[in-house]
Amino acid sequence: MKANKIVRFSVQGEDCFTEIDQNIEKSQFTKVHFKFYSNKMNTHGYICDIDVLKKYAPTIAGKPILARINQYANNGQGDFAGHEYDEIAVGFFPLKGLELTYEVGNDGTLYACADGYIWNMYYEDVINILRDYGGVKGVSSEVLVIDSDIISEYEEAILQMSFTGVTLLGERNMQGRKIKPAVKGCQGKIVDFSISDMQKEFISEKTKFEKVLYSKIDESSKDGSFLMKNEKEVNMAKDPKDETVASNFDKNAKKVVEKKVGEGENKKTVVKNTEPKADDKKVGEPKTNSIDEKIEDVKNDDVEINGLKEELKAVLDKCEELQGENDRLKAENEDLTEYKNEKEKQDIKKKVDIALNNVAKVLTQKQLDDFRKRSADCSVETVDSFINEIKAFAYDVKDKKGQKQADLMRCSIPVNDDYSQKESDDVWDRISQKFN
Structure with a gap:
């Protein structure tokens, strides 16, 4: 029996890359710019001070970019899910040379940002999904909270933390429920995806x-x-x-x-x-x-x-015509979206106002104001859950005080006893009932 032959290759520093085309190396990755966390309070009630955010943002270095692909979502085109137990690493944030930046949103929110890389050769589906959604997708960071300080019943300040990864989010999770990012405004955007498919076709x-x-x-x-x-x-x-x-x-x-x-x-x-x-x-x-x-x-x-010049002119004219149609549809979509959002805000406000009015005698004014302030972050999908939270909180307060709130839905209707009794056939009885 012949012994297995072991072949060893030595690697001498960076010399092994001198003959490799750098473009070939770069083509194996897609660069994605991430806004991965902010100083704004998330939906779990955690808030991170700017100094704490800047101190622990570097822990994102070397951590994975995660995703769970639902191939049946988006009408069969595929989409990401949410934080799932079987999500996998599809990319990474470089351990060395990671450049952290900080961007300020229109509302003054400070976002910690870094560039990550997705493996093209192994997760082409991930790149395709990103491009199907215009190169932009919402993300949610996975954070290990090491130390925190309770501010109030609904707020907790992070004092020490470590990032463990960033998850690409889809429109719905694997159970079909609508996904809302824990930190509004956090997203991942393909760096080189700046033109439309129509423009790409024209350039080609x-x-x-x-x-x-x-x-x-x-x-x-x-x-x-x-x-x-x-x-x-x-x-x-x-x-x-x-x-x-x-x-x-x-x-x-x-x-x-x-x-x-x-x-x-x-x-x-x-x-x-x-x-x-x-x-x-x-x-x-x-x-x-x-x-x-x-x-x-x-x-x-x-x-x-x-x-050939005439052909080019015809292509340019057609492109200009399609661009105009695209701009018109975008403007129309923006108007409809704005109307829809405004209508949803009105409906949410109406529901919250009714719920707060029903518990106004149980809660203090400060508690009512606190709930009203938090209702600004409600969406159509979360407003019912928020109202249930108000009712549960009011029930606990009432139970501690020992109060019993009248059930307005079960108030009895007054009944006229004069008509509820059957008249006696005896005339003297009728006279007695009337004058006594």
């Missing part, structure tokens, strides 16, 4: 056209073209080694032809013997085409270039 077609156009123009610089032949004839006349050709050119008449090529005006001198002699054949120069044929060739090239 434009590039193809330019290759054809430039190849036609560059033909004038190739050996054997009309211009090169003319230059050869001039150089032959100036060659001191060929006295026979030089004398023939001196004796014969010369003709100059000027022709504009493209947009620049290049003057080329074509020297032609009006009466070729037998001595000219010694040179071995092949007989050139007539000037008329050469001019006709240039005209044909001009016609083809003009045709």
